[in-house]
Amino acid sequence: MSGIFETSNQDSALTIGGTRVSGQEVRSQNVMAALSISNVIKTSLGPVGLDKMLVDDVGDVTISNDGATILKLLEVEHPAGKILVNLAQQQDTEVGDGTTSVVIIAAELLRRANELIKDHIHPATVIAGYRLACKEACKFIADQMALKVDKLGNEALVNVAMTTISSKILGGYGTFFAEMAVDALKAIKTTDYRGKPRYPVTAVNVLKVRGASARESSYFTGYALYRPFTSQAMKRTLKNPKIAVIDFDVTKTRMKMGVNVVIDNPENLEAIRKREADISAERARMLLDAGVTALFSTRGVDDVYVKMFAEAGAVTVTRVPKEDARRIAKGTGASLLTTLANLDGDESVDPATLGSAELVEQVRLADDDVVVIRGASEQRASTVILRGANDYMLEEMERSFHDSLCAVKRVLESGACVPGGGAVETALDIYLESFATTLGSREQLAIVEFANALLSIPKQLSVNAAKDSIELISKLRAYHAAAQKASADSPRSQLKSYGLDLHNGKLCDNVKAGVLEPAMSKIKMLKSATEAAINILRIDDMIKLLPEQQPEDPHAHM
């Protein structure tokens, strides 16, 4: 029966407006594309990974060590490659860390799957094996490897932050920034309406200021705004300010489109001009009368009105970015006013829309003036000021810092972490291999390959550190095998937290050494890598259509 399809020669019989690649060929092509993507970023993995310099067509330079950032800037053409790029991006948005590892694992899974399929194992079997292995692996991490943070205390949080930072440009100042990240995040703790603690990472305001070394970076509670007070004549510090945040111009009023000012009497000209100025002056007066002493505007304020505020002892900040304005409003309990109109058809300032804080001041940072709001009444904010030698460095610092914030947030919210340095991957490798032998079906082979694919992480870590990967990995495997054989209370079971110490080229207990990662990020990483690999493996046919082809004569090929 199956014979009916054998005789037909696909390539000649099916005429489509494009090219078609199917079967083993397309699989190999896809795997190749995935591998080349992973090759690009694999040297960036780990604490001793190296950076990439990316130059775009305009000449802008980005230097980064972060997988997602690198891949975002690469122009990947191949559709299978794009899936991997998406994967890294998704890991970045959902977890914020582990973007390089996820791509490396996915590519390695694909490479091994392709080998299996070449050995005449049906792709469906490989996929089923991978799914099973992934499920087991996630269960193993949650049951065996995860450590509760409340037991480990604050130190563990710092360690988690340090582990992510150590692989990035900030690595040299690990503890310094790790503590900063933990403090910054703890300062902004809020609870949502279900009473669950939340750590909105966006509430940590990161300012980048060029000059001085990274060690000069500082952190304080309060909200800093990279804008000076509008006028030199204003006070430098203001206690207990009443804050208004507005989103309209305090400039000369112009009539709208479609309204023409036509004057037949020259005397009227002056009156109209005066009125144009007065409309805003009235608004400024209204604000001052309501007791506003600090005005933040997302738009402009003309000099005339700035003077009014300065004379009244108030301060103004103009051209505040909208995002900042919103956060200031939220933090101080003010509302962002888009207009002063009230429900009677007139204009007035409602005192309820004003916010308050303990202090507004202008401080000097390098060459720039920065406005800082301290002790906002509603919500705490924390600000981190990063210092660095140049813009590239600052940007990379911001990304690294953001990654560590995300990692700490995950641990705080989920409350579990796992030892890093390849410990989890090696443990999983041992576990899955023994799990595979309990299965009598064909999936066994795929599970073993899945297990071995995970080893690519510790391998790459030690290769990047220029250490003997073969020796280290064999030793590490031996440790973990011993740990899993041992009973829970024997001292040998503690070997499960052993991982690589890349600086010394040895093995060490990574829980004690403080190399920790959020458990959730590891689980998510495995899940999405498996998912992406399966996505690509399931493809056995690729059809590329010609771009906007002319409708061909349907008889031509007869």
Add this chain to the structure above:
Amino acid sequence: MAAQNNVLSSKAAESAAPKKQNDTFNQKDKPTQVRLSNITAAKAVADAIRTSLGPRGMDKMIETGKKEVVISNDGATILKHMSVLHPAARMLVDLSAAQDVEAGDGTTSVVVLAGSLLSAAEKLLNKGIHPTQIAEGFQGAAIEAVRILEDISIPVDLEDREFLLKSATTSLSSKVVAQYSSVLAPIVVDSVLRVVNPATDNNVDLNNIRIVKKVGGTIDDSELVSGLVLNQNAITSAGGPSRVEKAKIGLIQFQLSPPKPDMDNQVVVNDYRQMDRILKEERNYLLNLVKKIKKAGCNVLLIQKSILRDAVNSLSLHFLAKLKIMAIKEVERDEIEFICKATGCKPIADIDSFTEDKLGLSDLVEETEANGARIVKFSASKSAGRTASIIMRGANQYVLDEAERSIHDALCVIRCLVKKRALVVGGGAPEIEVSQRLFELAKAQTGFQSICFQAFAEAVEVIPTTLAENSGLSPISIVTELRNRHANGENAAGINVRKGAISDMLRENVIQPLLVSTSAIELSTETVRMIMKIDDILASR
């Protein structure tokens, strides 16, 4: 047959003569050639998507002319994007689309079946049977096949949710999203059950089920909302609420922004007092509108998208926020009907007709954020119509699109059950049963009819064969064992893809609507008959 080769209007022959590539027109056995060429082209299509059949089928990746990437397992979707050129091959593409409309599922099977029938026909042609006879014979066989299917089908009761769940799961199991079928199947079944009245309805209007797609999260996070879900966000820039309890929903088709004079007209100001009046008028105009809206009791306002004027401006938003009215703008025109049905509101085209009876009700309208995407949920109220919304989540656009197609297929499966309340088992079991019984029938007949029945019976076995092949099993041993089991009276024996063995499909809960199977056989047979009857292709202009 060659004898029939008429002179084919000599005109065409003349015009073709100067062109060398049209030598075919001068050949004597042209009708046979045309037929064979058609069969080859159509078979190639079937061949191309054959590997996508069944729960372990593979996917196709298609890069369209616009460089968009489609990854799919759905026969109709693949073929639609493939831009097949040969006219006979196109017929198979249309066949798949027809199955999609008629049954919604089984779009791959129908094409594979047609390809197999064509191969059978080719063999019969080589034996010297006249194409018309083949067409007739197949027609007869198809009628018998449908009868057999109806005979072995199991009647289903729409009250039996379990049964529906099983058939939705079977449909989903062959898709990319198979591993999430435990999440998606209940969503599908419940959404259909919500929109139909099982006692009276015999069709489902799938327009009453709205699918909202959002990138982010995983498919696990997908959910069914009994009311309405909007993609648009509540506008909070002026501090308006994003959560309203006991909502009264107004849907307006006018704008809350100051009217502009026509292009040619202008407002002329020549006194400073008039400036104030203009500003004040604008405020009062908007204030009036908003106050009227509030007066009617409305607290959630949906504003239809307009290309002429801004739907709202900062001033009207400010007023709305002050009066605690939640505003959502940019509602698309084609969403209006669904919104009206779901909330029970009526679109309001003019402020003067903004009255309370036109408002829709909802217990809770809330903007929620999950996995980086915001949506507004309207919980259903009692007065609302029978509608359902499905929120689809997925890691990326490809997965999401494919998930939507799969959901659509599963919805269609349930719709088929509403249309024709009977089930057959899956896993290739009905096909084997049909094949066996047709063989029996063939024995009772004589002449070409008997041969055609036999050929048809053999061709139908392509489904279990392909299923076995795609699952990495040996097709020969599987199909022969199936034949054996069915001969021994095990009607429901089919391929258990997961275990790689043969088992009772009814016990494995692999079931599909009768309509999918019968329509696949009817449609594919009709297409094959049509291809059989073509004996010439002429270019027309």
